[in-house]
Amino acid sequence: MTVDVNALCFSYDKSPVLEDASLKIACGDYAVIFGPNGGGKTTFLKLLIGGLKPTGGTIALMGQEPAKVRDKLGYVPQVQRFDRQFPISVLELVLQGCLSQLRWWGSYPPEAKDAARAALAQVDLLHKEKDAFGTLSGGEMQRALIARALVGNPEILLLDEATAHVDQKTQILIYDLLLKMKGKMTILMVTHDLQPILEKATRLVCINRRLTLYAKEEMCGHFALGLYHPPPPR
Amino acid sequence: MNLIEALFTSPFLVMALLAGLAASVSSGIMGGFVVIKRIVFISGSIAHSVLGGMGFCLWLRRTQGIEWITPMHGAVAAALLSALIIGWIHLKYKEREDTAIAALWSTGMALGVVFIALSPGYNVELMNYLFGNLLWVSHSDIGLLVGLDLIVIAATALFRHRFLTICFDETQAYLQKVPVRFFYILLLCLIALSVVLLIQVVGSILVIALLAIPATLAGSYTYRFSKMVALAVLIACLCTLLGTAAAYQLNWPPGATIALVAALLYAARFLFRKSSSV
Numbered sequence: 241m242t243v244d245v246n247a248l249c250f251s252y253d254k255s256p257v258l259e260d261a262s263l264k265i266a267c268g269d270y271a272v273i274f275g276p277n278g279g280g281k282t283t284f285l286k287l288l289i290g291g292l293k294p295t296g297g298t299i300a301l302m303g304q305e306p307a308k309v310r311d312k313l314g315y316v317p318q319v320q321r322f323d324r325q326f327p328i329s330v331l332e333l334v335l336q337g338c339l340s341q342l343r344w345w346g347s348y349p350p351e352a353k354d355a356a357r358a359a360l361a362q363v364d365l366l367h368k369e370k371d372a373f374g375t376l377s378g379g380e381m382q383r384a385l386i387a388r389a390l391v392g393n394p395e396i397l398l399l400d401e402a403t404a405h406v407d408q409k410t411q412i413l414i415y416d417l418l419l420k421m422k423g424k425m426t427i428l429m430v431t432h433d434l435q436p437i438l439e440k441a442t443r444l445v446c447i448n449r450r451l452t453l454y455a456k457e458e459m460c461g462h463f464a465l466g467l468y469h470p471p472p473p474r
Numbered sequence: 475m476n477l478i479e480a481l482f483t484s485p486f487l488v489m490a491l492l493a494g495l496a497a498s499v500s501s502g503i504m505g506g507f508v509v510i511k512r513i514v515f516i517s518g519s520i521a522h523s524v525l526g527g528m529g530f531c532l533w534l535r536r537t538q539g540i541e542w543i544t545p546m547h548g549a550v551a552a553a554l555l556s557a558l559i560i561g562w563i564h565l566k567y568k569e570r571e572d573t574a575i576a577a578l579w580s581t582g583m584a585l586g587v588v589f590i591a592l593s594p595g596y597n598v599e600l601m602n603y604l605f606g607n608l609l610w611v612s613h614s615d616i617g618l619l620v621g622l623d624l625i626v627i628a629a630t631a632l633f634r635h636r637f638l639t640i641c642f643d644e645t646q647a648y649l650q651k652v653p654v655r656f657f658y659i660l661l662l663c664l665i666a667l668s669v670v671l672l673i674q675v676v677g678s679i680l681v682i683a684l685l686a687i688p689a690t691l692a693g694s695y696t697y698r699f700s701k702m703v704a705l706a707v708l709i710a711c712l713c714t715l716l717g718t719a720a721a722y723q724l725n726w727p728p729g730a731t732i733a734l735v736a737a738l739l740y741a742a743r744f745l746f747r748k749s750s751s752v
Contacts, residue, residue, distance in 0.1 A: 315649055346631055392650075
């Protein structure tokens, strides 16, 4: 199993966010994680990358602790939390996915820059490489962050609401890109918008303090449209 | 006699300007990180707590007869200690960070004032430490200041991409196996060294002016960090030169005059932006 979560518990101070959550995701799966606000989706991703320590249970990624394999993860955070005034170009942002390639005197090798440009081309943003990250639209920022996550050829790609606050055209572009990645890496995507992705996903995981796995056929029509009226757990 | 003529006749003035320019270089560089990481308050705390170390070393020197210790040594030690404490507070107790930093800020200053008051002899030093006095720079200080400047420049050149990533997105730095805590504290230590350099120029109370204003001004003209830093260094040097010249001509305190020049430049930029946006 690429992702093996067993009886996971997590609390912020004394308020529990996740309780007894278990999940197995196989290599190459395209898992969609959904659930209500405050249900623990972002916390779950932070636990998976090792940024938070579980208060109970275990997480294994590729058979190891998350912190040990964190360089094999690509993480796309929510775009709203970034400072638009931060002085960084789009290419420099993507190069943040190649920090391990920095030479001892602190500059990136040409291969890293080539890889960053290739990742930008994948998300159709190569023409913006010299632009300031803060001047991009919300959708372009999201694509630049996806390029940063992809530049290191991760084995697991984690996306936190990558299609929130973007227009439909950008949504389609992101979903098409993820479809191309499907099978090449394991994808876990947190989203509120299930409809466009329902057919392509191989696993559907609802997080609302606990994890519940659904089969596609269990998803009723109105639920698939993004409303939170899930069918009862199996 | 104007400043240019005085430079040829007074070696003290040359040393003062040299110290001012050395401080401007590191303040421009580290100010860039202070502004983009939004840690002006943290830098202010380091600057003010430095007074405790300076006062302690002055007290040791005057009452215990330890002649080789100078207030500059105390400044370096206190600045680094403050950076380590603040870094530790930031990493361990994020939710109470502002209160703890404010406590360190006032404790450092209070200790400095007490030690200076307990030290026998003239206490003109207190005003120099608080508000700066470039003419106070000694021969031994110049060597230390240039050494600190070189450390700041070299460390920034080597680790700039790691520092930038930590300032922008600590999670990404963590995923790339960058030791985030180590580099965050190293960044604070480098800021602390810049603070020590700036204390000679504008004093601990006015350090923030030269640390934050040139970098903020530079950031409004470019989105490239390297250009922002280069521009911030130039603006800081300009503030130091103009401020020193004005202070010399008007017989004003140099530290305050330099800070006023920086504030005027900032106000001019603010007014220009306001009028252009109407």
